[in-house]
Amino acid sequence: MPIEMPKGLPFSVDTWTPCSNRKRHHFLTHAHKDHSQGISTHSSFPIYATRLTKSLTLNYYPQLNESLFVDIEIGQPIAINDPVETFTVTAFDANHCPGAVMFLFEGTFGNILHTGDCRLTPECLQRLPEKYLGKTSREPKCRLDYIFLDCTFATFSSKMPSKHVAIRQVVDCIWKHPDARVVYLTCDLLGQEDILENICKTFGSKIFINKENNPECFQSLSLTIPNILSQDPSSRFHLFDGFPRLSERVEAKIIEARANFQPDPLIIRPSAQWYVFEDVSSESEKQKNSRFKEAIRDSFGIWHVCYSMHSSRDELEWALQLLAPKRVVSTTPEFRAIELGYVRRHCSFDNLAPDDPVWKLLDIDLETPLVNEDIQEEVTINKKEMLTVSSLVKGTCLTLFGRARAGLGNSTLSYEDLVKPEISTQNVDEVGSDGEVPEGQHDGSKSNGLTKVIGKQATACSSTGMSNGVNENIRKLYRSMHIPVPKPLPSLVEILNNRKRAKRSFML
DNA sequence: GCGATCAGCT
DNA sequence: CACAGCTGATCGC
Numbered sequence: 001m002p003i004e005m006p007k008g009l010p011f012s013v014d015t016w017t018p019c020s021n022r023k024r025h026h027f028l029t030h031a032h033k034d035h036s037q038g039i040s041t042h043s044s045f046p047i048y049a050t051r052l053t054k055s056l057t058l059n060y061y062p063q064l065n066e067s068l069f070v071d072i073e074i075g076q077p078i079a080i081n082d083p084v085e086t087f088t089v090t091a092f093d094a095n096h097c098p099g100a101v102m103f104l105f106e107g108t109f110g111n112i113l114h115t116g117d118c119r120l121t122p123e124c125l126q127r128l129p130e131k132y133l134g135k136t137s138r139e140p141k142c143r144l145d146y147i148f149l150d151c152t153f154a155t156f157s158s159k160m161p162s163k164h165v166a167i168r169q170v171v172d173c174i175w176k177h178p179d180a181r182v183v184y185l186t187c188d189l190l191g192q193e194d195i196l197e198n199i200c201k202t203f204g205s206k207i208f209i210n211k212e213n214n215p216e217c218f219q220s221l222s223l224t225i226p227n228i229l230s231q232d233p234s235s236r237f238h239l240f241d242g243f244p245r246l247s248e249r250v251e252a253k254i255i256e257a258r259a260n261f262q263p264d265p266l267i268i269r270p271s272a273q274w275y276v277f278e279d280v281s282s283e284s285e286k287q288k289n290s291r292f293k294e295a296i297r298d299s300f301g302i303w304h305v306c307y308s309m310h311s312s313r314d315e316l317e318w319a320l321q322l323l324a325p326k327r328v329v330s331t332t333p334e335f336r337a338i339e340l341g342y343v344r345r346h347c348s349f350d351n352l353a354p355d356d357p358v359w360k361l362l363d364i365d366l367e368t369p370l371v372n373e374d375i376q377e378e379v380t381i382n383k384k385e386m387l388t389v390s391s392l393v394k395g396t397c398l399t400l401f402g403r404a405r406a407g408l409g410n411s412t413l414s415y416e417d418l419v420k421p422e423i424s425t426q427n428v429d430e431v432g433s434d435g436e437v438p439e440g441q442h443d444g445s446k447s448n449g450l451t452k453v454i455g456k457q458a459t460a461c462s463s464t465g466m467s468n469g470v471n472e473n474i475r476k477l478y479r480s481m482h483i484p485v486p487k488p489l490p491s492l493v494e495i496l497n498n499r500k501r502a503k504r505s506f507m508l
Numbered sequence: 509g510c511g512a513t514c515a516g517c518t
Numbered sequence: 519c520a521c522a523g524c525t526g527a528t529c530g531c
Contacts (some may be wrong), residue, residue, distance in 0.1 A: 032521095032522065032523090033522070033523065034522060036521080038512090038513095040511090040512090041512070047528065152520095152521075153521090169514085189522065189523085190522090191522095242518090242521095242522090242523085243517095243518060243522090243523065243524060244517080244518060244523095244524065244525080245517095245518075246518075247518095272521070273518095273520070273521050273522090274520080276519095276520070277520060277521095287519095308521090309521080309522095310521080318522085343527070
């Protein structure tokens with residue numbers, strides 16, 4: 001999920017809002033629509049993207065002008081001239097979907113890898129500049145200052161098959177059903193082309209796609225895999241819409257075939273979604289693991305294969321061990337990503353040097369003394385604490401593991417909604433019983449000191465009643481940002497803990 | 509009437 | 519719950 005880049009950076013990645021429009025350079029990692037949302041209204045020159053991503057995006061938004069784009073070639077660094085600071089950017093394959101890249105930014109702001117959406121593999125990582133790659137027992141020569149990391153499946157702890165293995169499972173599933181006259185493939189999403197290509201190659205048959213019913217999908221596939229598409233409905237392989245109401249349509253297809261005394265059609269859905277949310281609590285370890293070894297049939301008759309375009313937790317952990325970045329910023333809501341061991345162990349904001357690039361990144365001026373009159377009495381507030389407070393107050397839309405919470409940017413609801421004392425204490429309670437907070441952050445005691453720390457920012461704001469433990473306004477805020485309502489708000493817990501720590505050290 | 513944004517759903 | 523995406527409602531011009 002795209003997030004706004006912090007104030008201190010001169011570029012945006014995958015965001016198209018009034019806020020991102022003020023940046024001087026824009027980057028588009030890939031052509032999925034949730035990464036180009038708003039591009040037709042809030043875009044300005046230059047937009048850096050691969051040629052394919054540009055073509056696909058122009059397909060989706062015909063009103064966009066091609067001249068807004070600057071092509072970027074994979075692996076070829078380009079120098080970006082910026083009035084404030086010249087920097088270099090290089091694109092690397094993200095193994096997500098056709099045209100998808102990660103961007104490596106190198107400048108006075110530090111060395112930043114933005115993964116966009118990615119399925120990190122050893123091959124992907126080996127293509128990065130060697131100086132950033134560590135060895136088994138040695139740190140890299142040059143550590144990345146930041147990784148903006150796709151943590152979509154960071155809570156997915158099972159070992160996922162590689163894309164390559166998943167494709168083989170799809171092919172094997174077809175081999176095992178020689179009687180099926182028609183094979184329906186729910187591969188209408190950008191990123192599933194390799195599956196179709198492999199089936200075409202293996203079985204020597206092109207894939208039927210109904211051009212009239214699905215013009216946009218047809219156009220996209222015409223750009224990515226033009227040679228394996230067919231307009232002949234007698235082909236054994238049919239592209240099948242994944243939405244809406246897949247299970248209903250599948251049942252109808254099976255009933256229809258049986259009514260005509262034909263063998264059941266084969267329906268295959270290569271996607272990780274079913275695996276991520278399917279309830280397997282009653283299954284044994286062995287059963288759980290075997291789910292990923294071959295295609296598995298559900299009660300509607302759909303065969304599932306775990307084909308993922310995002311990294312699982314072990315893949316993320318492995319990548320972070322190799323790159324050993326100084327900080328990790330999740331581009332996905334934090335509560336899904338906080339479990340990453342590397343982040344827990346290495347990405348704390350303790351012991352920050354005054355020249356650390358994080359200050360510049362967050363647009364915090366260390367030279368200017370604190371003048372907020374309400375905060376002034378909190379003489380023991382340290383800079384680290386201010387980091388947390390500032391990044392929230394200023395609405396830099398930054399998700400930091402264990403610290404700040406995602407995007408407060410252009411919401412109609414204000415920061416005040418989030419810092420009402422009753423909310424803060426409640427979240428602390430939740431965290432205390434949840435046991436999902438990293439070591440040293442547990443604190444179940446109540447405190448309403450938050451308003452003091454935030455000072456004038458925490459003036460009253462109308463709010464509707466509480467429901468289900470979370471203020472309705474906050475629910476609205478998260479929904480409006482397409483972010484699920486999180487259980488704990490670690491930022492608030494952190495502010496409280498920092499404040500307590502500061503108080504303790506004051507008394508000593 | 510149109511596009512942009514949002515709510516709800518899979 | 520939610521991938522990435524769609525549909526339909528609502529808002530503002």
